[in-house]
Amino acid sequence: VKTVLVIGIGLGEPQHLTLQAVEALNRVDVFLVVEKGSTADELGAIRRSLCERFATSRPHRFLSLADPPRDRNSNDYKTAVDNWTAARAALYADVVRRDLADGECAGLLAWGDPAFYDSTLRVLDAMKATGDLDVHIEVIPGISSIQALAAAHRISLTGVGRPLQVTTGRRLAANGFPDDCDDVVVMLDGGAAFRHIDPTGLWIYWGANLGSERPSLVAGQLDEVAEEITVQRSLARAQRGWVMDTYLLRRRRVSQ
Ligand SMILES: C[S@@+](CC[C@H](N)C(=O)[O-])C[C@H]1O[C@@H](n2cnc3c(N)ncnc32)[C@H](O)[C@@H]1O
Numbered sequence: 001v002k003t004v005l006v007i008g009i010g011l012g013e014p015q016h017l018t019l020q021a022v023e024a025l026n027r028v029d030v031f032l033v034v035e036k037g038s039t040a041d042e043l044g045a046i047r048r049s050l051c052e053r054f055a056t057s058r059p060h061r062f063l064s065l066a067d068p069p070r071d072r073n074s075n076d077y078k079t080a081v082d083n084w085t086a087a088r089a090a091l092y093a094d095v096v097r098r099d100l101a102d103g104e105c106a107g108l109l110a111w112g113d114p115a116f117y118d119s120t121l122r123v124l125d126a127m128k129a130t131g132d133l134d135v136h137i138e139v140i141p142g143i144s145s146i147q148a149l150a151a152a153h154r155i156s157l158t159g160v161g162r163p164l165q166v167t168t169g170r171r172l173a174a175n176g177f178p179d180d181c182d183d184v185v186v187m188l189d190g191g192a193a194f195r196h197i198d199p200t201g202l203w204i205y206w207g208a209n210l211g212s213e214r215p216s217l218v219a220g221q222l223d224e225v226a227e228e229i230t231v232q233r234s235l236a237r238a239q240r241g242w243v244m245d246t247y248l249l250r251r252r253r254v255s256q
Contacts, residue, residue, distance in 0.1 A: 002096055002135045003027075003105040006120050008113040008142020011211025012046040016143045017054060024140045025055040028107030030099060032092070036067045042242075047109045060107075063099055065091055085119065089126035096127070096135055113144040116166065117187055145246040146185055148210040152217055155205060157183060157248060169193035172249075177202060182251040192230060194249065199223040201251050208236045208245035222249070 007024045010016020017025075031051055033044055048062070068087035074080040100106050110118050124137050146166065150157050158164050165181045169189025173196045178184065186193065194204060199222035206229050208216040216232045218225050229247075237243040 002100045002102060002133075004092075004096070004124060004135055004137050005105055005107045005140065006114050006124070006137065007107055007109050007140045008144075009047065009050060009109045009111065010143035011112060011145060011148055012043070012050075013211035014050060014053065016148075016211055017050065018140070018142070021140050021142060022054050024138075025051060025107065026057040027105050028055060028060050029101075029104040030095075031055075031060060031062045031107045031109070032065060032095060033062055034065050034067050034088075043111060050109070063095060065095065085123055085126050088119070088123045089130065092123060092127045093130055093133060096133055110142060112146075112148075113142040114139060115141070116144050116146060117168070143211075145187065145207075145210055145244070149185075149205065149207045149246045149248065152207050152210060152215065153205040153219055153248075155248070157185065159183060172197060177249060177251065184249045185246065186249060187246050189245065189247075192233070194222060194247065195226055195230070199226065203250045203252055204229070204247055205250070206232075206245060206247040208233060208243050209240065210246070212240075214239065216245075 005024050005028060007021050009021060033047065035041075035044065051060070068084055068091060070084040071080040095106065108120055110120050112118070114120050121139065127133065128135065128137070146157070159182060162183065163181050165178060165184045167184060167186055169186055169191055170193070172184070172186050172189070173191065173193035176197050202222040203220065204222045204225060205219045206217065214236070216236050218229050218232055233243055233245060
């Protein structure tokens with residue numbers, strides 16, 4: 001049997017690696033590195049350096065794969081994503097067939113935790129669905145930007161017995177803050193969606209480049225700190241060339 005290990009690595013900070021992740025890194029024969037360009041190059045370099053530092057108990061190799069192109073201009077978002085998923089699945093299937101010997105283990109390193117806005121497990125499901133591969137898939141959880149954000153602000157994300165919604169900047173901008181939930185974590189927000197919603201009664205706990213040497217944190221009443229976040233975001237982008245941010249929006253009920 002061949003094995004694919006999906007290893008959540010946290011946010012690049014070596015101390016985010018769990019002992020389970022380190023153990024898993026040391027089982028890998030072939031690390032699959034998907035090259036995407038720009039921001040991802042730096043994230044790719046971080047992944048490689050984690051392997052070099054922690055996967056030391058046995059020899060391993062790296063296999064670079066070119067990411068299949070994705071049609072980002074298509075009006076049909078779902079079809080574009082489905083096509084890309086199928087192309088990635090075919091790429092992984094080729095690797096498993098051609099580059100992995102029976103009994104060997106391939107490793108895919110997922111940024112944060114693979115459970116949040118990460119395509120790896122969806123692609124591997126599509127790969128398995130193609131039918132003829134005898135491959136075992138294991139997942140090692142990692143520290144997500146969601147947990148890193150909560151820890152950095154020293155907050156719990158959930159009210160007592162209350163739900164938490166995790167969503168994207170695009171959805172928040174399109175739908176506004178939900179009526180039926182007081183705590184919303186927003187990811188994948190390239191357009192500062194928090195500036196496009198009604199800020200009444202909302203607090204924000206914002207963090208950028210968490211797990212890096214220079215994280216940025218801002219918290220406060222949304223209408224009072226939105227401008228500061230915009231400035232901090234630009235500064236973080238200027239320093240590093242890119243920025244990744246996550247935030248919690250919390251509605252403060254009068255009784256809270
Ligand atoms: C493709 S998703 C991957 C999320 C990842 N699987 C996780 O568990 O955090 C990328 C989004 O995660 C968030 N993110 C990733 N790294 C981050 C970081 N270092 N600091 C803050 N947010 C981050 C941002 O919202 C970014 O747009």
